[in-house]
Amino acid sequence: MSDQEAREPGLLQPVAGGGLLDRRLFLKKGLAFGAGAALVGHMRQGLAEEPPWMKTPGEPFTNYGRPSPHEKEAIRWISANSGAPGNGISWTPLHKLEGIVTPNGLHFERHHNGVPQIDPHQHRLLIHGLVENPLSFGIEDLLRYPMVSRLCFVECGGNSNAGWHEEPIQTPVGYFHGLASCSEWTGVPLAVILDEAGLRPDARWLIAEGADAAAMNISIPVEKAMDDAILALYQNGERLRPENGYPLRLILPGWEAVLSVKWLRRLQAANQPVMARNETAKYTELLPSGKARQFTFVMDAKSIITFPSPGQHLRGPGLYRISGLAWSGRGRIKRVDISADGGRSWAEAALQEPVLPQCFTRFRLPWRWDGSPLVLKSRAVDETGYVQPERRALIAERGRHGYFHYNAIVSWAVAADGTVSHVYA
Amino acid sequence: MRNDRNRSGPRWLAPALLLFGMNAAVAAAPESPKLGRPASPGEIAAQDINVFPDGAGLPPGKGTALEGKAIFDMKCVSCHGPKGMGGSAGELAGGGSLTGPHPDKNIGTYWPYATTLFDFIRRSMPLDAPRSLSEDQVYAVTAYLLHINGIVDERAEMNAGTLPRVVMPNRDGFVQVWPGEKAE
Numbered sequence: 001m002s003d004q005e006a007r008e009p010g011l012l013q014p015v016a017g018g019g020l021l022d023r024r025l026f027l028k029k030g031l032a033f034g035a036g037a038a039l040v041g042h043m044r045q046g047l048a049e050e051p052p053w054m055k056t057p058g059e060p061f062t063n064y065g066r067p068s069p070h071e072k073e074a075i076r077w078i079s080a081n082s083g084a085p086g087n088g089i090s091w092t093p094l095h096k097l098e099g100i101v102t103p104n105g106l107h108f109e110r111h112h113n114g115v116p117q118i119d120p121h122q123h124r125l126l127i128h129g130l131v132e133n134p135l136s137f138g139i140e141d142l143l144r145y146p147m148v149s150r151l152c153f154v155e156c157g158g159n160s161n162a163g164w165h166e167e168p169i170q171t172p173v174g175y176f177h178g179l180a181s182c183s184e185w186t187g188v189p190l191a192v193i194l195d196e197a198g199l200r201p202d203a204r205w206l207i208a209e210g211a212d213a214a215a216m217n218i219s220i221p222v223e224k225a226m227d228d229a230i231l232a233l234y235q236n237g238e239r240l241r242p243e244n245g246y247p248l249r250l251i252l253p254g255w256e257a258v259l260s261v262k263w264l265r266r267l268q269a270a271n272q273p274v275m276a277r278n279e280t281a282k283y284t285e286l287l288p289s290g291k292a293r294q295f296t297f298v299m300d301a302k303s304i305i306t307f308p309s310p311g312q313h314l315r316g317p318g319l320y321r322i323s324g325l326a327w328s329g330r331g332r333i334k335r336v337d338i339s340a341d342g343g344r345s346w347a348e349a350a351l352q353e354p355v356l357p358q359c360f361t362r363f364r365l366p367w368r369w370d371g372s373p374l375v376l377k378s379r380a381v382d383e384t385g386y387v388q389p390e391r392r393a394l395i396a397e398r399g400r401h402g403y404f405h406y407n408a409i410v411s412w413a414v415a416a417d418g419t420v421s422h423v424y425a
Numbered sequence: 426m427r428n429d430r431n432r433s434g435p436r437w438l439a440p441a442l443l444l445f446g447m448n449a450a451v452a453a454a455p456e457s458p459k460l461g462r463p464a465s466p467g468e469i470a471a472q473d474i475n476v477f478p479d480g481a482g483l484p485p486g487k488g489t490a491l492e493g494k495a496i497f498d499m500k501c502v503s504c505h506g507p508k509g510m511g512g513s514a515g516e517l518a519g520g521g522s523l524t525g526p527h528p529d530k531n532i533g534t535y536w537p538y539a540t541t542l543f544d545f546i547r548r549s550m551p552l553d554a555p556r557s558l559s560e561d562q563v564y565a566v567t568a569y570l571l572h573i574n575g576i577v578d579e580r581a582e583m584n585a586g587t588l589p590r591v592v593m594p595n596r597d598g599f600v601q602v603w604p605g606e607k608a609e
Binding site: 081082083084087112113126127128133134135136137138141142144145146192193195196197207209213214215216217221223265266268270272274275276277280281284286287288289290291292293294295296297298401 | 456457458459460461462463464468469472473474475476477478479504513514522523524528530532535536537538540541544545548549552555556598599600601602603604
């Protein structure tokens with residue numbers, strides 16, 4: 001019996017089916033994750049001979065660091081049109097990451113016609129239309145403006161769309177749900193620039209446009225623009241990467257990512273939406289009635305277990321840490337529940353602080369797996385009271401042809417041999 | 426399901442204050458260096474390529490489906506296939522229904538506004554040479570796509586006056602989710 005067990009014998013009793021343990025265990029010292037034996041093994045090996053990297057000088061400095069060569073699998077998977085390689089997506093490998101911040105080189109991508117290589121000295125932002133003063137800003141100008149920083153997720157409206165398929169897709173979780181990433185974005189509040197231009201009372205929409213070869217355009221409600229939109233210049237402390245909008249992009253926290261226009265070059269204030277291709281033919285969701293939902297801007301609450309998840313392997317029964325991500329476009333995550341018995345019973349997971357609005361929220365829960373087959377689920381609840389729906393409820397409401405905005409509860413089946421697969425359960 | 430709530434204050438304030446200890450007065454009314462330089466009408470016109478459903482933004486020019494077919498067959502067919510079907514890119518025509526087990530979403534069945542065709546083609550097509558078509562060519566290709574979807578006659582001229590008056594079959598097929606309860 002460990003010290004922990006001796007002090008609080010109840011804490012190591014399961015709090016829900018399938019061996020889920022109390023989240024408060026993470027707050028206590030002394031929860032040894034069965035690491036003792038492994039540590040002894042390592043020490044024994046170490047005593048025999050020091051590793052070679054301790055017996056010779058290491059590599060020299062580098063101007064820009066790179067991941068360890070041993071982490072070659074922590075990469076974006078690219079899914080592009082072979083006839084048009086600049087038109088496609090790449091996924092964040094969520095199954096390889098921990099915490100809440102996505103490294104810049106792993107932020108998901110959606111490009112409509114490639115990544116423009118923009119000279120920041122030639123790039124300008126034009127604001128015109130229903131404004132008192134049409135204005136043009138250089139990047140050097142914007143760098144002098146007051147700035148805010150905001151940690152928030154950016155999620156494609158089409159993320160997780162394989163969930164609509166008839167059969168559960170079998171792929172690592174990042175290549176199913178990884179059109180979502182989370183960064184600290186720093187830039188100028190859009191409201192500051194709009195105030196300078198002077199929005200006229202009849203301005204209801206801003207038509208944003210990128211400087212890429214698709215000149216991607218889309219309509220943004222003035223309310224959102226004035227509320228929390230950011231003209232982002234920095235991502236996780238460094239200037240934007242080209243594939244994430246260098247030198248200037250919009251960030252609309254909590255809203256589908258197509259509105260966070262990259263390579264932003266123009267904002268036209270208008271009294272109507274432009275009804276661009278990407279807000280009519282795309283990013284709208286066909287319902288069983290034949291009608292389609294349009295302007296479904298807010299990303300609803302979602303959660304996924306990233307460990308254990310498909311492609312990963314449990315090495316026998318014992319104590320594990322379930323880990324995952326939850327987020328909501330409506331605000332903060334209030335609670336994440338985990339089930340290890342297919343949804344019959346649930347236990348509340350620990351949330352990593354700080355829990356921020358419209359931001360990835362890491363959840364974790366200790367779990368003692370007894371080696372029997374079971375189904376893991378996670379369910380997010382946000383501060384508005386919105387509860388992530390079961391798949392059957394989402395499909396009953398929306399049908400199976402909406403393509404966008406799939407946010408149902410995800411189920412992973414753990415088999416007796418420790419393999420994990422995606423199931424509809 | 427509920428939509429975004431109406432809030433009075435900027436939502437970035439709270440987390441920004443929490444994380445970075447900003448002074449509330451500064452955050453509420455950020456001082457601006459006001460570096461925007463006035464944009465001239467000519468500068469705006471050179472960049473403004475938005476086309477709205479009411480026709481605002483449409484340039485002078487004209488074209489018919491007959492003219493558009495030749496352009497389409499030369500510049501578009503390699504990705505979109507003959508008559509907009511069977512290519513590597515999404516189907517542009519072919520009819521069908523939006524209900525049932527295999528809905529057909531194409532220009533004729535799904536797109537609510539004809540002006541969107543002009544806006545999208547002019548700014549981004551063809552993929553290997555965007556902005557290379559003349560205004561007349563964009564009108565002509567737009568007319569051709571409307572024609573192969575059975576919406577306009579092959580000799581109907583599309584221009585800034587006629588294009589916004591084309592009524593698309595799925596014009597009323599959309600339910601606007603935003604702003605939700607605020608509009609009710």
